[in-house]
Amino acid sequence: MIMPRAAEKLLLPANPWFIGFSLLLALLVDMVPLGRLAWMPDLLAVVLAFWGVHQPRRVGVLWAFAFGLLIDVHDGAVLGQHALAYSALSFGAISLHRRMAWFSLAGQAVQILPLFVAAHVLTLLVRMAVGGMWPGWDVLLAPFLEAALWPVASALLLAPQRRAPDRDAHRPL
Template structure:
């Protein structure tokens, strides 16, 4: 990958960390916090992050499996989250090379339409199946996910920014 000038070289991502962060995001999504339509989908956020940064390790198949897990957990129409996560991951992988050239705040602006489209897919499937409209608070979820993008970027890239062999002259 061609790096931007001034961008630090990152260490390789540990596969255990990648899948562990996805599992933790799944568990956070499964917390019984009530059905609030404005709540950001942390699993979708982490899926997009790893699809952008590690597209060969986290792909559409993983998004489909995690989507099915969310469908079963929420007793939603089977395939609702799976389709939304699959489309989200597909478009994230499609733009991943271009997206990495931008700064993190610019990336947040560019992934916002992906999150909005994923929530729109979930809402459309729910409404077609005869569900009730959750209210206009559902518009806040992709906005919050876009605002969380820089936070997730800092947290999930932190293990890759450490020095390969720390010593007293280079403690980080």
């Protein structure tokens, strides 16, 4: 069997503490009071999708739902708006996780882009269904920025797994 190019390098197992730290850090960055603009990428969505693709048994739909509720409470949004979007995004990422290893980082970003678009459309539909205001056409830019952040997230979040388990002069691997 021909192995995918992404599987050429063996990675160490992901540390659960690092996964939790990255999710918590993304949550805190999303909670920074910069004034939420429609075009701003949702960093928590990117990190949830990333771990859904790379560690589907550790970060699943339940974690996405819980983080979505936290964002809803923080933003004062309709309760369940982000929870629904993050859950759908996580489900889609978990569904794609076996296929994503066959693509390069740019190909992975293209594969994950429809999931980001669907998450933003769900959020927008829930907001509009309860009488919210139209955020403007700038909202169409956010999924593309999130897909553009995919290679950066891959480089940063897979870096601890790429290190050697224990360095030994007698063992070259």
